[in-house]
Structures are given as C-alpha cells and as structure tokens.
Amino acid sequence: MRDREINAIRCGLVSLTLSLHQTPVMAIITTTTTTTTLFHLPSNTHKSKAVSSSFLSLPRSQSPSSSLQFRSLVSDSTSISSRRKLNGNLRRVSVIISAAATTEPLTVLVTGAGGRTGQIVYKKLKERSDQFVARGLVRTQESKEKIGGEDEVFIGDIRDSEAIASAVQGIDALVILTSAVPQMKPGFDPSKGGRPEFFFEDGSYPEQVDWLGQKNQIDAAKAAGVKQIVLVGSMGGTNINHPLNSIGNANILVWKRKAEQYLADSGIPYTIIRAGGLQDKEGGIRELVVGKDDELLETEIRTIARADVAEVCVQALQLEEAKFKAIDLASKPEGTGTPTKDFKALFAQVTTRF
Numbered sequence: 001m002r003d004r005e006i007n008a009i010r011c012g013l014v015s016l017t018l019s020l021h022q023t024p025v026m027a028i029i030t031t032t033t034t035t036t037t038l039f040h041l042p043s044n045t046h047k048s049k050a051v052s053s054s055f056l057s058l059p060r061s062q063s064p065s066s067s068l069q070f071r072s073l074v075s076d077s078t079s080i081s082s083r084r085k086l087n088g089n090l091r092r093v094s095v096i097i098s099a100a101a102t103t104e105p106l107t108v109l110v111t112g113a114g115g116r117t118g119q120i121v122y123k124k125l126k127e128r129s130d131q132f133v134a135r136g137l138v139r140t141q142e143s144k145e146k147i148g149g150e151d152e153v154f155i156g157d158i159r160d161s162e163a164i165a166s167a168v169q170g171i172d173a174l175v176i177l178t179s180a181v182p183q184m185k186p187g188f189d190p191s192k193g194g195r196p197e198f199f200f201e202d203g204s205y206p207e208q209v210d211w212l213g214q215k216n217q218i219d220a221a222k223a224a225g226v227k228q229i230v231l232v233g234s235m236g237g238t239n240i241n242h243p244l245n246s247i248g249n250a251n252i253l254v255w256k257r258k259a260e261q262y263l264a265d266s267g268i269p270y271t272i273i274r275a276g277g278l279q280d281k282e283g284g285i286r287e288l289v290v291g292k293d294d295e296l297l298e299t300e301i302r303t304i305a306r307a308d309v310a311e312v313c314v315q316a317l318q319l320e321e322a323k324f325k326a327i328d329l330a331s332k333p334e335g336t337g338t339p340t341k342d343f344k345a346l347f348a349q350v351t352t353r354f
C-alpha cells in the first residue's frame with residue numbers, strides 16, 4: 001500500500017510539472033503542519049467537494065512535514081532546480097485549491113424543514129446562497145408549499161428509508177430537525193383547570209420517529225458520504241424521570257437520546273444540539289449559553305428562541321470547533337448579557353463529545 005502511495009505521489013508530481021497550467025491529474029499539497037494530503041483532481045473538477053472527498057491523508061508518523069516527505073520522495077528522481085520549480089508549482093496548486101475550498105457552497109439537507117425550527121434553518125441557508133445550497137425534506141405537499149414549494153424540497157417520510165435516499169444524494173451535510181409531535185387529547189377545557197393529556201398517533205411514537213426515523217436518516221447520510229450531521233435534540237435526556245418522558249407514556253427523551261448515541265457512534269462528524277424550551281421569539285438578541293449533562297436545567301437559563309437554535313445549526317456547518325460535540329443550549333433573558341456573535345468561541349467552550 002505504501003509503495004502504491006509513493007508511486008502515486010511520484011506520478012502526481014510528474015503530471016504536475018507537465019500539466020500544471022492545464023488540468024493537473026494529481027497534486028500533493030500541504031494542508032497543515034501535521035498532514036500531507038494527496039488529491040486526485042478530476043478533469044471536470046469545479047466543486048471543492050469533489051476534491052476534498054477524494055483526499056488521502058498521511059498521518060504525522062508517515063509525514064513529519066510535507067517538505068521532508070517531498071524531499072525523500074523525489075530526491076532520487078529530480079534535480080534541486082526542478083525540485084524548487086515543483087515546490088513553486090505546488091504552492092500555486094495549493095492556492096488554487098484553497099480558493100476553491102473557500103468559495104464552494106455546501107449542499108445541506110434540512111429534514112423537518114416544514115417544522116418551526118426547520119423552516120428557519122432552511123430559510124437561513126437559502127438566504128446565504130453564497131455559502132449554501134439548501135435542500136429540504138418535508139412530510140407532505142402542504143408542508144412543501146408552506147416553505148415555498150421549490151424543486152429542492154423533497155417529500156418523504158423518515159420512517160421510510162427509500163424516501164430519504166434520493167434527498168441525501170450529493171449533499172455535504174444534513175441537519176436533522178424532525179421530531180415526533182404529541183397531539184392533545186380532545187375535550188380539554190382550560191377554563192376548568194387541570195392539565196391537558198397528550199397522545200401519539202399510531203406509528204408516530206417517538207420510538208418510530210425519533211429513534212428509527214433518525215437512525216434511517218443517519219444511515220442514509222452515511223451511505224451517501226455526508227461529511228457532517230447536525231442533530232437538534234432536547235435537554236433533559238440524562239433524567240429518565242423527566243416529565244417529557246411521561247407524555248403519552250412514550251419516553252420521548254429516551255428515544256431521542258438513543259438516536260443521539262447512534263449518531264455519535266457513527267463515525268460521521270456531528271454536532272448534537274440539546275436545546276432548552278423552545279420559544280418563537282426574535283433571534284440574535286440574547287447571549288447564548290452552553291452546558292453539559294443537563295446542568296443548565298438546575299438554573300434559570302433553560303429556554304431559547306427557535307431562531308437562535310437555527311442560527312447555531314447554520315454556524316455549526318461552518319466551524320470545525322462544532323464537530324464531534326454535544327451541547328446543551330439555552331440563552332440568558334433578553335437585556336441581560338451580551339448578544340452572542342462569536343460562534344467559534346461558543347463552540348470552543350464545549351468539550352463534551354456526548
């Protein structure tokens with residue numbers, strides 16, 4: 001394998017010198033001080049994702065630095081002057097690839113795109129068309145119309161794997177905002193006091209929607225080579241006796257947590273956002289607070305605007321600091337604290353993988 005890699009690199013260097021100003025067949029570039037990356041550049045490369053999805057990274061142990069490796073690989077076949085020329089050419093290729101990487105929009109599928117938070121995420125992605133190509137998955141034609149009815153909105157039920165498969169083809173990232181929704185039992189009269197009772201429709205229990213439906217999405221995304229999944233869940237999952245679990249006797253937080261664990265174990269870079277109580281309020285005007293293990297539930301900071309959750313989802317798609325993390329998320333009351341603008345710093349506060 002190593003011989004093949006070295007041969008491939010040699011071939012790449014040769015083709016680079018021959019065809020740098022045309023379309024290089026292969027190039028070796030330095031991405032960081034810890035890895036050297038070998039790219040195949042298909043002749044029709046115009047999307048950076050085509051480049052990055054085919055990379056092969058050599059770990060540090062094999063590649064103490066790119067220049068060192070470069071020397072050892074080419075010293076038997078190239079003169080110093082041609083090495084210099086190659087180094088210069090490599091730098092130029094690196095610049096070209098970096099430029100492509102920063103300009104290419106990510107194709108992102110939002111499931112539950114007709115839901116209250118899903119709609120906002122979908123809209124934000126559409127508004128940032130220089131950074132994202134937005135896709136949606138909704139359950140009904142009615143939901144599709146509600147969010148504009150455009151072609152990139154797929155209709156499908158997440159309990160049906162086949163219905164998801166077409167929606168995930170070609171996407172870079174997935175934002176999961178589906179959820180089992182409890183229905184209020186008829187006959188509740190608030191004027192008489194008491195509490196309403198809830199139920200789930202047959203086949204739409206949290207086990208089917210929040211566990212199996214989310215598992216289906218994660219499996220489909222993995223099969224399609226998706227590079228990141230953002231999953232919105234809920235705080236409260238550490239407490240089996242949380243009141244939400246008794247709604248409809250359906251253990252909603254238990255099944256959500258099981259799906260979160262499945263995602264964390266999937267190997268796909270993920271961001272799990274466990275939101276506090278959701279509010280339909282304006283976003284961007286409160287200080288966001290992150291936590292872990294439901295500790296925030298012991299404080300006064302337990303709610304958050306759907307618009308803020310949506311913004312955190314979008315930011316998570318762009319920041320390395322968000323990957324492989326699970327965060328509890330809430331906000332200070334409006335007028336206290338400083339509205340959050342630095343999402344990189346927000347994610348950097350989080351150290352918990354689950």
Ligand SMILES: NC(=O)c1ccc[n+]([C@@H]2O[C@H](COP(=O)([O-])OP(=O)(O)OC[C@H]3O[C@@H](n4cnc5c(N)ncnc54)[C@H](OP(=O)(O)O)[C@@H]3O)[C@@H](O)[C@H]2O)c1
Pocket residue numbers: 112113114115116117118138139140143156157158159177178179180181209213232233234235274275276277278279306
């Ligand atoms: N409510 C809260 O206070 C709270 C607190 C913390 C966390 N959360 C979590 O935050 C997330 C977003 O909540 P939200 O209130 O914005 O969501 P929501 O409005 O209830 O939307 C849920 C979406 O899931 C879709 N869905 C349900 N079953 C489906 C199925 N079988 N196939 C495809 N789609 C399906 C629904 O589609 P339809 O439009 O067709 O019904 C709906 O669009 C949820 O995971 C929720 O549990 C909520």
